[in-house]
Amino acid sequence: xxxxxxxxxxxxxxxxxxxxxxxxxxxxxxxxxxxxxxxxxxxxxxxxxxxxxxxxxxxxxxxxxxxxxxxxxxxxxxxxxxxxxxxxxxxxxxxxxxxxxxxxxxxxxxxxxxxxxxxxxxxxxxxxxxxxxxxxxxxxxxxxxxxxxxxxxxxxxxxxxxxxxxxxxxxxxxxxxxxxxxxxxxxxxxxxxxxxxxxxxxxxxxxxxxxxxxxxxxxxxxxxxxxxxxxxxxxxxxxxxxxxxxxxxxxxxxxxxxxxxxxxxxxxxxxxxxxxxxxxxxxxxxxxxxxxxxxxxxxxxxxxxxxxxxxxxxxxxxxxxxxxxxxxxxxxxxx
Amino acid sequence: xxxxxxxxxxxxxxxxxxxxxxxxxxxxxxxxxxxxxxxxxxxxxxxxxxxxxxxxxxxxxxxxxxxxxxxxxxxxxxxxxxxxxxxxxxxxxxxxxxxxxxxxxxxxxxxxxxxxxxxxxxxxxxxxxxxxxxxxxxxxxxxxxxxxxxxxxxxxxxxxxxxxxxxxxxxxxxxxxxxxxxxxxxxxxxxxxxxxxxxxxxxxxxxxxxxxxxxxxxxxxxxxxxxxxxxxxxxxxxxxxxxxxxxxxxxxxxxxxxxxxxxxxxxxxxxxxxxxxxxxxxxxxxxxxxxxxxxxxxxxxxxxxxxxxxxxxxxxxxxxxxxxxxxxxxxxxxxxxxxxxxxxxxxxxxxxxxxxxxxxxxxxxxxxxxxxxxxxxxxx
Numbered sequence: 072x073x074x075x076x077x078x079x080x081x082x083x084x085x086x087x088x089x090x091x092x093x094x095x096x097x098x099x100x101x102x103x104x105x106x107x108x109x110x111x112x113x114x115x116x117x118x119x120x121x122x123x124x125x126x127x128x129x130x131x132x133x134x135x136x137x138x139x140x141x142x143x144x145x146x147x148x149x150x151x152x153x154x155x156x157x158x159x160x161x162x163x164x165x166x167x168x169x170x171x172x173x174x175x176x177x178x179x180x181x182x183x184x185x186x187x188x189x190x191x192x193x194x195x196x197x198x199x200x201x202x203x204x205x206x207x208x209x210x211x212x213x214x215x216x217x218x219x220x221x222x223x224x225x226x227x228x229x230x231x232x233x234x235x236x237x238x239x240x241x242x243x244x245x246x247x248x249x250x251x252x253x254x255x256x257x258x259x260x261x262x263x264x265x266x267x268x269x270x271x272x273x274x275x276x277x278x279x280x281x282x283x284x285x286x287x288x289x290x291x292x293x294x295x296x297x298x299x300x301x302x303x304x305x306x307x308x309x310x311x312x313x314x315x316x317x318x319x320x321x322x323x324x325x326x327x328x329x330x331x332x333x334x335x336x337x338x339x340x341x342x343x344x345x346x347x348x349x350x351x352x353x354x355x356x357x358x359x360x361x362x363x364x365x366x367x368x369x370x371x372x373x374x375x376x377x378x379x380x381x382x383x384x385x386x387x388x389x390x391x392x393x394x395x396x397x398x399x400x401x402x403x404x405x406x
Numbered sequence: 407x408x409x410x411x412x413x414x415x416x417x418x419x420x421x422x423x424x425x426x427x428x429x430x431x432x433x434x435x436x437x438x439x440x441x442x443x444x445x446x447x448x449x450x451x452x453x454x455x456x457x458x459x460x461x462x463x464x465x466x467x468x469x470x471x472x473x474x475x476x477x478x479x480x481x482x483x484x485x486x487x488x489x490x491x492x493x494x495x496x497x498x499x500x501x502x503x504x505x506x507x508x509x510x511x512x513x514x515x516x517x518x519x520x521x522x523x524x525x526x527x528x529x530x531x532x533x534x535x536x537x538x539x540x541x542x543x544x545x546x547x548x549x550x551x552x553x554x555x556x557x558x559x560x561x562x563x564x565x566x567x568x569x570x571x572x573x574x575x576x577x578x579x580x581x582x583x584x585x586x587x588x589x590x591x592x593x594x595x596x597x598x599x600x601x602x603x604x605x606x607x608x609x610x611x612x613x614x615x616x617x618x619x620x621x622x623x624x625x626x627x628x629x630x631x632x633x634x635x636x637x638x639x640x641x642x643x644x645x646x647x648x649x650x651x652x653x654x655x656x657x658x659x660x661x662x663x664x665x666x667x668x669x670x671x672x673x674x675x676x677x678x679x680x681x682x683x684x685x686x687x688x689x690x691x692x693x694x695x696x697x698x699x700x701x702x703x704x705x706x707x708x709x710x711x712x713x714x715x716x717x718x719x720x721x722x723x724x725x726x727x728x729x730x731x732x733x734x735x736x737x738x739x740x741x742x743x744x745x746x747x748x749x750x751x752x753x754x755x756x757x758x759x760x761x762x763x764x765x766x767x768x769x770x771x772x773x774x775x776x777x778x779x780x781x782x783x784x785x786x
Contacts, residue, residue, distance in 0.1 A: 304477055305510035307497040309524035309575065319523075323514050 205287035294328025434483030461632035
């Protein structure tokens with residue numbers, strides 16, 4: 072039955088695919104399965120689109136719900152280190168134990184607010200620096216001769232081939248008191264004593280800007296690369312000097328790229344743990360570090376989960392902005 | 407006069423040796439690596455002219471235009487606009503505006519902002535900008551679309567925005583790169599006349615680049631035909647069509663039947679060409695400047711033929727053939743007639759009354775005749 076229903080659409084398949092389908096259609100188990108699936112409303116198209124949804128369900132929604140559940144439960148010493156939400160009294164009455172104190176605690180203890188604010192500040196400043204460094208780089212790559220473009224892009228992506236952790240460790244070697252920079256400066260005689268860079272906020276910024284710069288460059292590049300260059304000629308023709316052309320044409324038209332790049336840097340930078348831990352001062356207050364401490368040092372899973380949930384909610388806003396920017400980018404590409 | 411096939415022309419500015427050219431292109435060459443895009447081109451364009459650069463793709467016409475706009479610098483040679491040497495002057499300082507083939511409208515600005523862009527660069531007061539933008543939008547009939555973004559407009563409307571944007575600065579010279587290329591046929595014909603009207607109204611000098619010979623014929627005061635980076639012929643549309651100076655121009659502009667032959671009579675007031683291809687001789691009622699006995703080509707336009715079933719009452723310039731194809735086009739019919747030498751001749755006849763074409767049918771033997779003034783004799 073289903074085979075007949077599919078018949079008018081046959082011409083869509085290439086000859087090879089058609090051969091395989093004809094063969095499969097001759098096998099009773101295939102026909103049986105297919106007709107069952109279609110009866111349940113599952114066609115090939117639904118099956119294909121279901122894959123990303125299943126992925127999100129399994130690896131995002133389910134873990135999120137687990138974390139959410141833990142955030143509402145009470146900490147206890149044991150395994151697992153939190154009390155169940157649902158308890159049975161006398162084996163018949165269900166009692167729900169929703170704890171809001173984990174969230175309330177975040178408002179009472181000013182440490183959390185400070186950590187959130189500081190994380191946002193660090194992420195924002197890093198994003199700004201990434202933009203200031205990344206924009207000219209993306210612009211230069213997009214305007215380079217095409218034979219150079221791929222090589223330059225490759226150089227941007229190349230660091231990803233080394234472990235992120237290793238690269239951050241490498242910065243310790245560069246920044247420490249008897250590291251590369253200080254040794255070089257002392258050798259030239261510019262300074263007599265090493266400048267303390269490691270375990271300062273400066274080192275955190277260096278680490279974050281360095282690590283996330285490619286995430287700024289790539290979306291900016293893809294935006295700038297497809298920009299219609301005759302628009303720039305038109306602006307020049309109408310009397311705009313190069314700087315004016317950049318400010319009135321290039322910059323506004325690359326805004327979707329700027330937003331996409333900024334979000335790709337800002338969002339992970341807010342929750343960054345490794346870089347402040349390895350490069351920053353031991354008392355650096357970033358939410359990623361706080362989360363780690365609450366989870367592993369205090370072993371308070373519910374409190375840590377609440378911190379994570381709050382962080383997620385905080386980041387939903389920029390994520391929505393990112394999506395809008397990408398939608399605008401897609402519309403722009405269709406014009 | 408005898409050896410000059412052209413009738414006396416009306417006195418036009420380009421025939422006046424005293425006239426000062428507005429745009430002067432002086433031995434300009436442009437190379438891209440090994441490729442010579444523009445080869446030693448010299449050209450004089452006068453004020454208020456509508457000059458068309460006509461040629462196939464890759465003939466260098468757009469490169470020449472881009473050099474006038476300042477997007478490319480000549481490899482050698484000089485460009486003068488209104489007497490000023492343009493060498494080294496960037497596009498944003500030239501008294502020139504360009505209308506781009508793609509229109510290059512700024513997608514993030516409204517129609518109004520697009521048109522105002524150029525005026526803003528000049529730092530004009532706000533109210534003057536507003537008035538001039540408004541006047542310009544009125545001129546191209548786009549007032550009600552002032553607040554729209556380019557992607558909300560039709561192709562024809564976008565074309566008018568581009569035109570308004572390039573005209574609003576009152577440039578000395580307006581460069582138009584395939585201005586009507588993106589429009590459909592009906593709109594194109596309509597816009598052609600609009601463009602000419604606008605040009606006359608504003609008195610701006612236009613240089614138009616086009617590959618469409620019909621467009622060039624309709625628009626221009628003069629046409630410069632380009633091929634492989636060189637200017638082949640410069641003249642009025644009529645000059646170019648009726649008196650092409652080479653086989654290339656004759657074949658590029660419109661359709662033409664080319665008959666190879668040999669000069670057998672070479673008098674100041676007439677020549678006779680023996681053409682085996684035609685299967686007879688061609689009598690031409692004007693002299694040519696070719697060596698006797700030289701191989702020449704007689705070019706005859708399809709509409710210059712007369713096709714008839716009866717033998718026409720003339721001794722010269724008649725040949726017999728067989729009708730092989732007939733294409734009825736409505737306003738005219740196209741016949742492909744095979745001569746004894748197997749050469750196909752293309753003939754167009756206007757359908758001046760209904761069923762005018764009915765008397766001639768496939769495989770019929772017909773007589774082709776033409777007036778002695780019609781053939782153009784070309785040596786190359």
